[in-house]
Amino acid sequence: MTPDPSRLRDSTQIVVPCDELNGLRDSLTEEFTVTVVTIEDGYCRIIGSPVEIKGVSGFLAKHGITVP
Numbered sequence: 001m002t003p004d005p006s007r008l009r010d011s012t013q014i015v016v017p018c019d020e021l022n023g024l025r026d027s028l029t030e031e032f033t034v035t036v037v038t039i040e041d042g043y044c045r046i047i048g049s050p051v052e053i054k055g056v057s058g059f060l061a062k063h064g065i066t067v068p
Contacts, residue, residue: 011050011053012047012048012049012050012053013045013046013047013048013053014045014046014053014056014057014060014067015039015043015044015045015046015068016043016044016046016060016065016067016068017042017043017044018038018042018043018044019042020060020065021036021044021065024060024063024065028046028056028059031055031059032048032052032055032056032059033048033049033052034046034047034048034052034053034056035047035048
């Protein structure tokens with residue numbers, strides 16, 4: 001069975017407005033093994049393994065950032 005690319009993508013990245021990462025970006029990249037890149041229209045993509053992305057999701061939630 002071939003993995004569904006959209007499900008794999010959802011488990012390896014989070015896209016949030018870059019301004020929501022103000023003051024958190026350094027802590028985020030120090031605590032987790034992720035890459036943060038700026039994409040179009042002021043959004044940032046956080047990319048990492050499924051385990052790291054799950055941790056990042058919890059980290060962001062603790063700081064009041066809703067992950068879609």
